[in-house]
Amino acid sequence: MNVRDANGALLVEGDSVTLIKDLKVKGTTVTLKRGTLIKNIRLSEDETQIECRAEKVKDLVLKTEFVKKA
Numbered sequence: 001m002n003v004r005d006a007n008g009a010l011l012v013e014g015d016s017v018t019l020i021k022d023l024k025v026k027g028t029t030v031t032l033k034r035g036t037l038i039k040n041i042r043l044s045e046d047e048t049q050i051e052c053r054a055e056k057v058k059d060l061v062l063k064t065e066f067v068k069k070a
Contacts, residue, residue, distance in 0.1 A: 017067040
């Protein structure tokens, strides 16, 4: 499975990524700001999504089009 970020860089389990856009998290009042570093990502079964933990949000699923490899 080839999981790629917004720039086309290959992502692997345990990588760190940076957000390229402000994202509102559904179900909370938290907004993840552009430039937020997210460490230790996990790959999901869908190539367009990754699983991670952000500052105040556990078990977050992000689309790869909103992240770039750090």
